[in-house]
Ligand code: MD3
């Protein structure tokens with residue numbers, strides 16, 4: 001047994017069944033991950049997916065891993081290639097390490113979704129249910145500007161709770177919370193100096209198949 005196996009992770013706060021580890025990543029961890037995400041975006045440029053109605057989403061995105069995420073008039077889905085037709089880059093080891101700590105019992109994630117929130121971007125309440133197996137958690141990493149995260153229950157229209165997510169926070173959505181409605185109401189643009197042009201990056205790691 002490695003000594004580290006005995007170290008239990010205790011979340012700072014649990015909101016709507018979601019475990020939030022405040023400032024889990026040090027400023028230097030955050031800088032390394034942002035550098036790795038810039039390399040991902042150099043190979044798989046950030047794009048604005050279109051909703052079913054043909055409107056561009058305010059959140060822009062890219063991905064790494066076996067699958068990325070895409071949306072157009074046909075709806076939302078995981079796809080094997082970036083819109084350019086090229087494969088998604090590999091998931092950076094700096095980000096994979098967070099999964100190994102937070103989801104040690106789960107298989108490796110197949111999608112590392114990267115959301116970018118510029119000024120005014122938001123994400124409406126939704127469920128993540130395009131994955132084949134909801135037994136595996138989703139792990140989220142917040143970088144850059146503060147974001148007001150809202151989480152409800154597994155039914156639309158129920159009570160919700162809110163929490164500000166800050167740069168370096170890690171959140172784990174597992175168990176019953178895996179199908180909870182959630183979204184980002186707004187960001188506090190310019191509240192962090194991590195990204196030179198401001199805004200917020202959110203990374204989510206998912207097992208897709
Ligand atoms: C709760 N992203 O990409 S991450 C998404 O901050 C998404 O960009 C938000 O929702 C963001 O789908 C929130 C936190 C999160 C991610 C997945 C979840 C919360 C979740 C899945 C189930 C329940």
Ligand code: FE
Nearest residue numbers: 126127128182
């Ligand atoms: Fe989501």
